[in-house]
Amino acid sequence: MALVDKWSGLWSAVASFIFLWSMLQKHVPPSLILRLATWSNKVVTYFNPYLQITINEYGGAERFRRSDFFKNVETYLSDACARRARKLKAELGKDSKKLQVAVDDHEEVTDTFAGVTLWWYASKKTQKSNVVSWYPGEDERRYYRVVFHRSHRDLVVDSYLPYVQEEGRAITVRNRQRRLFTNNAGGGGGGYRSRAWSHVPFEHPATFDTLAMDPVEKETVIDDLSAFMEAKEYYAKVGKPWKRGYLLYGPPGTGKSTMIAAMANFLDYDVYDLELTAVKNNTELRKLFIETTGKSIIVIEDIDCSVDLTGKRKEKKKKTEEEDDDGPKPPMQPPEKDDGTKVTLSGLLNFIDGLWSACGGERIIIFTTNHKEKLDPALIRRGRMDKHIEMSYCTFQSFKVLARNYLDIHDDDHHLFPEIRQLLEETDMTPADVAENLMPMSKKKKKDADACLAALVEALKKAKEDAAAKALADAKAKEEEEAKAKEKAAAEAKKAEEAEDKKDDQEEKDKTSDSKKVTSNGDIKVLVGDK
Numbered sequence: 437m438a439l440v441d442k443w444s445g446l447w448s449a450v451a452s453f454i455f456l457w458s459m460l461q462k463h464v465p466p467s468l469i470l471r472l473a474t475w476s477n478k479v480v481t482y483f484n485p486y487l488q489i490t491i492n493e494y495g496g497a498e499r500f501r502r503s504d505f506f507k508n509v510e511t512y513l514s515d516a517c518a519r520r521a522r523k524l525k526a527e528l529g530k531d532s533k534k535l536q537v538a539v540d541d542h543e544e545v546t547d548t549f550a551g552v553t554l555w556w557y558a559s560k561k562t563q564k565s566n567v568v569s570w571y572p573g574e575d576e577r578r579y580y581r582v583v584f585h586r587s588h589r590d591l592v593v594d595s596y597l598p599y600v601q602e603e604g605r606a607i608t609v610r611n612r613q614r615r616l617f618t619n620n621a622g623g624g625g626g627g628y629r630s631r632a633w634s635h636v637p638f639e640h641p642a643t644f645d646t647l648a649m650d651p652v653e654k655e656t657v658i659d660d661l662s663a664f665m666e667a668k669e670y671y672a673k674v675g676k677p678w679k680r681g682y683l684l685y686g687p688p689g690t691g692k693s694t695m696i697a698a699m700a701n702f703l704d705y706d707v708y709d710l711e712l713t714a715v716k717n718n719t720e721l722r723k724l725f726i727e728t729t730g731k732s733i734i735v736i737e738d739i740d741c742s743v744d745l746t747g748k749r750k751e752k753k754k755k756t757e758e759e760d761d762d763g764p765k766p767p768m769q770p771p772e773k774d775d776g777t778k779v780t781l782s783g784l785l786n787f788i789d790g791l792w793s794a795c796g797g798e799r800i801i802i803f804t805t806n807h808k809e810k811l812d813p814a815l816i817r818r819g820r821m822d823k824h825i826e827m828s829y830c831t832f833q834s835f836k837v838l839a840r841n842y843l844d845i846h847d848d849d850h851h852l853f854p855e856i857r858q859l860l861e862e863t864d865m866t867p868a869d870v871a872e873n874l875m876p877m878s879k880k881k882k883k884d885a886d887a888c889l890a891a892l893v894e895a896l897k898k899a900k901e902d903a904a905a906k907a908l909a910d911a912k913a914k915e916e917e918e919a920k921a922k923e924k925a926a927a928e929a930k931k932a933e934e935a936e937d938k939k940d941d942q943e944e945k946d947k948t949s950d951s952k953k954v955t956s957n958g959d960i961k962v963l964v965g966d967k
């Protein structure tokens with residue numbers, strides 16, 4: 437690096453001069469030589485108008501972990517300045533989708549910020565350690581050094597370095613491989629370094645383009661998500677934690693899970709799939725929430741099957757004989773009491789609210805259910821679940837999206853479309869079932885498309901017939917039930933009448949027997965009234 441070389445060259449020239457001079461003047465005492473060297477250093481520093489800041493790879497609070505600042509500087513320089521460097525190195529990052537090209541050691545790159553030029557320099561120093569390392573290069577500590585004019589000190593410290601940090605972080609997020617997390621049974625408790633979540637790469641292909649739903653509703657969801665993403669300042673201004681809750685409800689196979697994947701792909705967020713039945717208690721739940729990171733979607737699927745509305749967890753384990761319906765039952769728990777062994781509804785509510793208040797960074801939480809009506813209103817009230825989205829049976833609009841995805845049909849004038857529209861209006865079929873019928877079985881697309889649509893028409897007709905037959909059977913069953921109920925009511929009424937008659941007869945008999953008293957001499961005396 438030109439500047440550093442220039443000043444360090446000058447310093448070493450002065451130092452060499454003093455050294456030579458002291459060698460020549462052997463009688464000069466060492467203390468004086470040391471003092472002269474210090475002075476010369478001070479003189480050089482005084483006249484040197486440049487300052488430098490070093491960012492070490494290891495150090496700071498966590499000595500055995502690579503510094504986040506170092507990683508962000510590295511990423512920033514790779515992205516912003518590497519093109520100007522002549523010596524580069526390429527490596528495949530651990531969680532990265534693409535090759536990372538970084539500035540090589542001992543290479544200088546320049547950067548400009550607010551019209552000011554800065555020089556970056558990458559290098560490494562070797563640790564002097566008595567411990568023999570097992571890993572090659574482990575005793576080498578790399579660092580980045582930025583050199584700038586001292587008049588720009590405040591600009592660099594207060595604005596430039598925070599900017600580098602932010603940019604580096606943003607680039608890392610853009611380049612990272614997104615992940616799908618699932619909670620480990622037992623909260624990963626136990627061994628040291630055990631994690632509450634384990635993860636795999638998130639590679640679901642669903643997008644809003646491929647999601648079949650009402651186009652207006654879809655647009656509303658996309659707008660809502662975009663507004664949320666850009667609303668950092670707004671949330672801060674109104675004093676609300678930067679979070680949003682969605683409730684997705686509808687019958688099985690209508691695309692709730694697909695919608696979550698589309699949302700994650702749209703937002704570029706990680707997904708935390710929380711299996712509530714594997715969580716032991718409220719404390720473990722809190723730990724799980726705290727270990728989630730920003731820019732993430734936390735999903736609890738089938739929320740109605742996970743938490744009882746009384747606040748009690750549904751038992752997953754098999755009931756024993758004694759616990760069966762006819763057998764003795766365990767004493768009832770007070771609904772909202774946290775006895776430390778269960779996740780309760782109030783625990784869930786508290787930790788959701790607590791999480792939002794405590795953790796920074798945007799987060800989305802999504803509940804899915806097949807039965808919205810079964811959920812406690814407290815769980816889905818606005819503020820917790822801000823937006824309720826119904827995923828419905830396949831409409832003609834949704835079908836067109838599926839036809840485009842599966843069969844590459846982009847126009848609406850296929851001769852089977854009117855019939856399909858009519859049938860979809862008359863019968864309920866989930867997008868999952870429609871999609872199943874649209875899977876082409878060969879590569880001859882055109883011919884297959886016709887065959888698939890014809891198969892769909894048949895399936896819809898069958899579904900319609902089945903539904904009609906079911907409705908008929910239901911109606912018949914209802915009629916029979918009503919007739920039975922009527923019969924039962926009539927029989928009960930008859931029974932009651934007979935009982936009434938019997939009672940009257942008995943009363944009559946009693947009256948007659950009361951009015952006849954046998955006298956002491958054997959005569960029967962008839963008594964009228966009380967007298």
Ligand SMILES: Nc1ncnc2c1ncn2[C@@H]1O[C@H](COP(=O)(O)OP(=O)(O)OP(=O)(O)O)[C@@H](O)[C@H]1O
Binds near residue numbers: 690806
């Ligand atoms: N709206 C949709 N758009 C596109 N594909 C869909 C849609 N709904 C369902 N599918 C297809 O059907 C499959 C099952 O759908 P998905 O798992 O999203 O349903 P779900 O509503 O989550 O069901 P469940 O309530 O049983 O969890 C998906 O893999 C997808 O291929």
Ligand SMILES: [Mg+2]
Binds near residue numbers: 692737804
């Ligand atoms: Mg699902």
